[in-house]
Amino acid sequence: MSEKKYIIVLGDGMADEPLEALGGKTPLAYADTPAMDKLSKLSEIGLVHTIPEGMKPGSDTANLSVLGYDPKIYYSGRSPLEALSIGVPMKDTDVALRCNIVTISEEDVPFEERTIIDHSSGEISTEECTVLLEAVKEELQDETYQFYAGTSYRHCLIWNNGQVTDLAQPHDIPGRVIGKYLPHDEHLLYMMKRSHEILVNHPINIERKQKGLNPANCCWFWGAGTKPSLSSFEEKNGLKGMMISAVDLLKGIAVGAGMGVAKVKGANGGLNTNYEGKVRAALDALKNGYDFAYIHVEAPDEMGHQGSVEKKVQAIEYLDKRVIGPLVKALDGEGRDYRLLVMPDHPTPIRVRTHTSDSVPYLLYDSTAPKKESHFYNEKEAGESGNFISQGHTIINKLTERV
Structure with missing residues (x-):
């Protein structure tokens, strides 16, 4: 297998602030995340700013950015995207x-x-x-x-x-x-x-x-x-893409962009969503003609809105053990060449229980060119890396090697 595949695993609202209840660590730094810890030693980490200046820090604007759509050009409101779905x-x-x-x-x-x-x-x-x-x-x-x-x-x-x-x-x-x-x-x-x-x-x-x-x-x-108008994801990025999400907003962005939308039974946007089903849907898509899979997990954001430190940590651990770990194991087992981007869309800090516009940490792994690093994937070490992407809608170019 020679064709490289591209995957984004998006932990919605996963980024946060240091919390006294976690010994001064963020939920991402505190959580037990063996898969991300292993990948971080082989990957580039850094910060990316997904919310354009003057725009509200919503999952709508942020996920448009991550998918390569400048919200200042393409955003016409959240609900129209959900209506598409x-x-x-x-x-x-x-x-x-x-x-x-x-x-x-x-x-x-x-x-x-x-x-x-x-x-x-x-x-x-x-x-x-x-x-x-x-x-x-x-x-x-x-x-x-x-x-x-x-x-x-x-x-x-x-x-x-x-x-x-x-x-x-x-x-x-x-x-x-x-x-x-x-x-x-x-x-x-x-x-x-x-x-x-x-x-x-x-x-x-x-x-x-x-x-x-x-x-x-x-x-x-x-x-x-009002009614949105997105350009084709495939024409824009040269990749046939599949969206895997329980959330109508994300599915609506995909419909507007001409992407496929996977139906995953039991995917509900909550803490106990069907994580394994999302991984299967992504792997099936990549085996059946798709070049790009976007696995969106809503749970960290929901737990941030609820103000639950324990459940947000658990959501991140589920993302690691039930999505990232099995996904990487399967791709490596199939002998796939792939590039994997792990990131939140925006922070949803426990302290405020809503979204903020702060930059978020990313992890970029290339199976064909693993790095030798000593860092871990979290907000603090991403900020210390010196890697910073100021325009969030360009990060997909970094994933797809167009920069």
Whole structure:
């Protein structure tokens, strides 16, 4: 086998800050990661800045960067990319919005005085949340506003002849009173309030509360944008690419870029996703005509949003032992020539429980030209390496040897 293959393993939100609870180490530095430790001794490490100046540090802008698309040119909003994944037929005059079904507090106070408890409703299952969305859809959908089910708590609202409006991201405001973060648009606000009335005593939520789980009791709209237009990934990079992700945003970027999208049973974007299935999907793609595989793992980001140090460390360890280790072992066993890039898209520090724009560490390994190094892959040592990529959308050129 002579044709070289190219792989990115993306640990969403994996980068962090030193934590006192971890003895002054970041979760990445603290975690037990034998596969990454072994690779780091044979690889280039460094820092890459994925978020362009003046843009919000979202997984949308960051993953566009990692895939080689300058967000300043290609970004038109997060939700339109997710709409592509769901298969929503968008018109040029449509505006897409993310519709999270979140957990807000249920004390006897006005809606505006309630608190956002959980942006993911306890990582609710797709099956449960689809039923809840149907209850909202039955009453609130009309010719102007149409709801589409996505994955877990993540759904989509299409606003016909809508307006792109600035809306608060629910994962940015855990534990805060929602009043000042609510939409200014009267109808969006009405739908949020009415969705809470519809969902608060839904049988699914009554059962969830009886089990000690967070109820999915309110729609939250954010991420507004217009129909995207991405150039072909294959034409741009000379590689036929496959996306492996549970997240509609990533699948939508892939659809817009003309990439393949793998279907992995049990991939849910949570801590207990089907890691092994993602590896199999990547290996199958590389055996069957694809040159490039993008394995996206959402779990470190979700655990960062939850503020769980223990679970974020566990997510990184799962990424290492259940994705990177088996992937490298299989590729080496097949005699493949390959280049592997491991990195986060952005940090999701435990301290703030949301994304930041700080540069992130990367690890670049070439099976045909392993290096002899003494460093480990983490934020501190990547920063000390002297390797820095200031424009994130160029890192794919480094992976594919176009620089």
